Amino acid sequence: MNAPISIARVDEIAEGRGKAFDVGEKRITVFQVDGRLHAIDDACPHAGASLAKGYLEDGNVGYPWHYAEFGLATGKHRHAPSTCGVAVYPVTVTDGPTHMEVA
Numbered sequence: 001m002n003a004p005i006s007i008a009r010v011d012e013i014a015e016g017r018g019k020a021f022d023v024g025e026k027r028i029t030v031f032q033v034d035g036r037l038h039a040i041d042d043a044c045p046h047a048g049a050s051l052a053k054g055y056l057e058d059g060n061v062g063y064p065w066h067y068a069e070f071g072l073a074t075g076k077h078r079h080a081p082s083t084c085g086v087a088v089y090p091v092t093v094t095d096g097p098t099h100m101e102v103a
C-alpha cells in the first residue's frame with residue numbers, strides 16, 4: 001500500500017478497542033489508544049488469530065490463544081510463540097476529522 005486509502009469513520013473505533021477492515025488484499029486492524037490510532041496487520045503470524053479481539057497492555061496488543069504480543073507502534077513481536085512481527089501502517093485522519101486513511 002502506498003497511496004492512502006480511506007477505510008472508515010474515526011468514531012467506528014472505540015477507545016481501547018480494535019476493529020478489522022479489509023483494505024485491498026489485506027486485513028488490517030485499527031486500534032485507538034489514548035486518542036491515537038494504530039493500524040497493524042490483523043493476522044497473528046503464529047497461527048493466524050485475528051488481533052482485532054486482542055487485549056491491549058502497555059502499548060502492545062496480545063492475543064489469548066497463545067499470548068504472543070506485538071508493539072502497536074512498531075509491530076515488533078514481544079513474546080513467543082510468534083517469532084516475527086506484523087506490519088504497521090501510518091494512519092491519517094481527514095475530513096475534519098471524521099475519516100481515517102492508511103497508506
Ligand code: FES
Pocket residue numbers: 044045046047048049063065066067068080081082
Ligand atoms: S495465533 Fe497468535 S500466538 Fe498463536
